[in-house]
Amino acid sequence: MTLTAAEIDLLPHVPISTFKANPAHYIHSGAAVTTHGRVSAAFIPVSDETGQEPQAALEAAKTRLRLLARLSDPDVVADELRRVSAARNEETVGDAR
Template identity: 75%
Template sequence: MTLTAAEIDDLPRVPISTFKSNPAHYLKSGAAVTTHGRVSAAFIPVSDDRDQNPDAALEAAKARLRLLARLADADIVAEELERLSASRDADLVGEAR
């Protein structure tokens, strides 16, 4: 992830010695770590999307795909894979010399 200069300016500026002594303090706010007054690193908080409610439409699509995968006949799937690999190999392998 690349931060813009404006986003780095919004982070609290913290000397590296202070940051090293308690980095957990900046987990939620993030920090622009400075060395001799210049920003040398930017630590930004990362949101955890596991706590958010999943999209109902996405979950329904995943469920339908899982159901379709279970309904597929193994022999038909194997036959289709053979056809696909044969056509792929024909495209990749040229004429013998």
């Protein structure tokens, strides 16, 4: 997500030391974190627009992942595992000096 300068100016400007001391204070409003008076980062709260309880949203995500796993072709999965294993095995470290 990219913010414009005008959108960052709408956020409360907070020194990094204050933000680090209590980041949960800005969970709903967000914050433009400043270092030596200049904005160095923007903390943007992410809203859950699904309207579900957190536990229900987690269970729904797990269910979707299980469904996707069942729909995947076993041959494609096996091929991908072989490619990942081969790439991992190529990353060997040489002999110690």
